[in-house]
Amino acid sequence: MTILKIARMGHPVLNRVADPVADPTAPEIRKLAEDMIETMIDANGAGLAAPQIHVPLRLVVFQAPGDRADPGLAEDEMFDHTAPLTVLANPVIEILSDEREAGWEGCLSVPGLRGLVARPSLIRYTGIGLDGQAITRIARGFHARVVQHEFDHLDGMLYPQRMDDLTKLIFESEARHFIRQD
Numbered sequence: 001m002t003i004l005k006i007a008r009m010g011h012p013v014l015n016r017v018a019d020p021v022a023d024p025t026a027p028e029i030r031k032l033a034e035d036m037i038e039t040m041i042d043a044n045g046a047g048l049a050a051p052q053i054h055v056p057l058r059l060v061v062f063q064a065p066g067d068r069a070d071p072g073l074a075e076d077e078m079f080d081h082t083a084p085l086t087v088l089a090n091p092v093i094e095i096l097s098d099e100r101e102a103g104w105e106g107c108l109s110v111p112g113l114r115g116l117v118a119r120p121s122l123i124r125y126t127g128i129g130l131d132g133q134a135i136t137r138i139a140r141g142f143h144a145r146v147v148q149h150e151f152d153h154l155d156g157m158l159y160p161q162r163m164d165d166l167t168k169l170i171f172e173s174e175a176r177h178f179i180r181q182d
């Protein structure tokens with residue numbers, strides 16, 4: 001496997017609409033997904049979209065581990081806040097609730113910054129896995145946020161473009177002024 005170079009904000013590949021994956025079961029797509037996973041883990045990210053490694057295809061990898069879910073949730077509410085390591089080709093999102101939730105986001109293509117982004121809090125998403133089978137899940141919390149963030153990359157959108165209030169676009173080193181550190 002290979003750790004790939006990550007495109008940073010300003011590279012045109014991050015601003016274009018990515019192309020569908022013709023065959024999610026193709027060996028070259030599996031190799032691409034494996035390299036994306038290795039790159040994401042190396043960079044300590046929760047997700048990565050193919051345009052971020054200069055490949056304009058509708059392919060994302062992500063994970064929503066339990067320790068990034070909102071603390072204080074009841075045990076039986078945890079399930080759709082978390083997601084295993086997932087590869088999805090040609091994903092679509094359906095918004096299931098008018099409710100929006102604000103949360104801090106970062107992006108491997110916007111290094112060093114954090115932004116407060118309001119997003120729909122409850123979604124259903126569907127995509128094709130590397131085995132050619134459809135994956136459909138309902139997601140809330142951090143899980144819903146990371147999925148929407150990654151899918152935005154496929155339409156040429158970075159999280160600052162989703163922000164209502166750019167005073168909440170900050171350097172990580174200043175996060176202590178905004179994010180309570182217990």
Ligand code: NI
Binds near residue numbers: 108
């Ligand atoms: Ni990102």
